[in-house]
Amino acid sequence: MLSIANKWVLTLKVFGHGIGILLATLLTQIGGLAWIIALMFRRRLLAFLLIYVGLWSATLVVAPQFGRVPLPCHGATLRAQSLFYCATARHYVSPDLAEVAQDAADEMAQRYPGTVTLYLDANLPFWDGFPLLPHLSHDDGEKLDLAFYYTDELGAYLPGKTRSLIGYWAFEALDQHICPEKWPTLRWDFAWLQPLWAKRPLEPVRTGALVQILAADPRISKLFLEPPMAESLVLKGQKLRFQGCRAARHDDHLHVQL
Ligand SMILES: [Zn+2]
Known part of the structure; x- marks a missing residue:
């Protein structure tokens, strides 16, 4: 007993x-x-x-068999920002989105030789409706987050590098308060984290070009980017949206969906 x-x-x-x-x-x-x-x-x-x-x-x-394919973990033009995304099987998308992402990365490398496009969270490998936390919408293989491009302190493009360790949470427009302060929200600022990130300015030409290439792709329906960033990169268009004040910020990465 x-x-x-x-x-x-x-x-x-x-x-x-x-x-x-x-x-x-x-x-x-x-x-x-x-x-x-x-x-x-x-x-x-x-x-x-x-x-x-x-x-x-x-x-x-x-x-x-479930309609998802893995993105390349270490491709020449498109790769995971960190092997964490591959190791945890968070790098699955629908075949169409895999093609869109690869085409955009290839186009970027053609326009700007040596450019490496990095992806962050994509989707898990099985079952529509199973969200990839903390992203509630990444649940059907048709959503993908891409990293911005960055430079060194002298303005030279840094291939394959981001500011933060995981590509997220290095915010570019923290000083622009476009949402009511007191709303209950997933709009994390993580102000305390910001001084820890590498001093790498955003590379505006490549970042703007990637948004334009994706927006011009008829397979893409929406791109989420914070309005102050769209303004500073002089980007406009029907597909370019603000995710709203209750969702996570999009001034640290670009959200792409079919
Ligand atoms: Zn996303």
Whole structure:
């Protein structure tokens, strides 16, 4: 018979694994399944890692049956800003969006040789309606976030580099208050984080050109960019939208959707 203390330990363990499985599923989809299978092994961490790698590789083959394909992790003109996006299987899109992104990146490299276009969060590999948190709309393979382009302090373009570690949250228009201050909102400012980012000014020519190339693509329906950025880059157009004051800011990346 289990003592009361042992029962508590067992309950806490089950609870801990439940939370772990839930978080791993929300973060990567396949992580939760890897966790469950790893529970059958004695060396669970090693088993988890090996099973995860196996599931990750199988997903490359299976996801196309669900209408999603992986973006290139380390392509010459289009690649993940960080291997984190690939390792966590957050780099899946519909075949059409993969083509749009690759075409835009190739066009950028043709206009400005040496240009590398970086993507951030895309979508998880399976099931429409399963959102890629914290982006509620990235749930159908038709949404993709792209990084801006940046320069060094002397203004020379830096291929494959962003200001922040993950490409998000280095805001360009924090001083422009275009939303009511007191609304409950997902519009994070993270003012305390800003001094930590590299001093890399935005590269306006390439960033503006990427927006124009995507806006001209008939397969694209909407692009989200913060209005002060659209103004400073002299960009206009029906597809260029403001996401509204209750959603995350878009002065640190460009949101693209079919
Ligand atoms: Zn987005």
